[in-house]
Amino acid sequence: MKNKWIEFLTGRVTVKVSGRGIERFINVLTRNGLMVWNVKRHGTETITFTMRLKDALKIRHYARERDCSISFLKRAGMPFLFKRLLKNSGFAAGAFLFFLLIMLLSNVIWGIEIKGAKPATEYQIRKELDKMGVKIGKVQLFVDNVEGIQRKLTNNVGNLTWVGVDLKGTTYHLQVVEKKEPEKVEQLAPRNLVAKKKAIIDSMYVETGQKMVDIHDHVEAGELLVSGVIGREGQTQQIAAVGEVWGETWYRSHVELPLETNFFVFNGQEKQKHSLILGNIEIPIWGFGEPEFKDYEAEKNVKKINFINWELPISIGNETLRGREEFTRTYTEAEAEKNALDLAKNKIKSGLDEEAIIKDEKILHKELKDGKVILDIHFKVIENIAVGQPIPKETPE
């Protein structure tokens, strides 16, 4: 038997024919190549049968020649389904819009939580976030990625030591560590102040405690500077010595600086590439071809698209190609020396307290070898050399 699926695709119609000489009518139809099936008789003058939609259009012509009346009963198949679908297209459009809306809403920022910050800092952070465009109601796709937000926040908000930005679904969680914690009232245990390293005392400021050394005294590391034991002999009392002892200390530094250095510098040329990533397949949307500059560094950003709680395997990629050039820096000997000195200074400074100052530097040894300037420098630094040392509890005899 013939499969009727093709007829389903092209559409079929059930036809009711009534009149006399219906058999002859069917003969005429079949002889003219019109397919007819499921012929049934209902009563003496009526039959029904099914035929193709395209044949149904011709049937009237044959029916007119004989006195048969025709009516169409049932319409089935794809053309009619399609027609109905068009009629009800509002539903399909609605469903599509619904998913689109949910997808859109899943990619919107719905919350920003800041933890560990004082109200003032929090306000500042919020203002900074606003400036960056990280606001409730903004689409995540047009906002910097988490690392970028983190970097900008730490750069732009002064009193932040560290901020951790975490994107969970539609909410940004910010974990903040502030630079200046509210000062704790320190309960100091009885202690002495001792020298942290060999030095010559430059100046002293003693808040509490008994001064044991004087200005211009030479002290060794671990030597007692301010004693926490006060009072006359016999009536001594132990307190925490507080104070600052500024001493001149010495550092030696060895630096080497080549006269010629190669750098890569960005020349400001940029090319943006956007693409849609489906699983492992990347489809470029915008920015085709190789950039006109030969040497470049590529930075790639991938943004995932969420659907409610899930990450869809679709993401939007954004690649920035930055043109770079090789650049050779050449120093004269004098310049190299100056820069080497600065370098050494910075190196020393990074190891010191913030309040320490470099008083004097002296180049001990200078050498030019293999295109490098080699310097040995002696630094005189004024720094606080006092460190606390607890007084051991005197055990009663």
Place this chain on the structure above:
Amino acid sequence: MAKKWGLRVRNWMAQKMDLPQDVMMDLPRITMIGQIHIYIENHRGLITFTDKELRLLLKQGQLQIKGKSFVIKTILPEEILLEGKIDQVLYINENPGGTK
């Protein structure tokens, strides 16, 4: 007489050359599956169709099928597939000098 001649030649050829008779002689080929289906090839058109009777025109004479709840499943110019409960299949021969 000439027509009869041709018929005899064809009959002879069909027999001697072992060819199927229906092709050679334009006879109907009827396939029945139990009582429920009947498939007729080489008919010449419908004469009567009700749910109890089907009459087909053949090259020579008519074929009458009687039964119950007949439905023509497919009909093509020379083929027909009938479904229902078939009770009888009858050949009605033209009687020369009859009514028609």
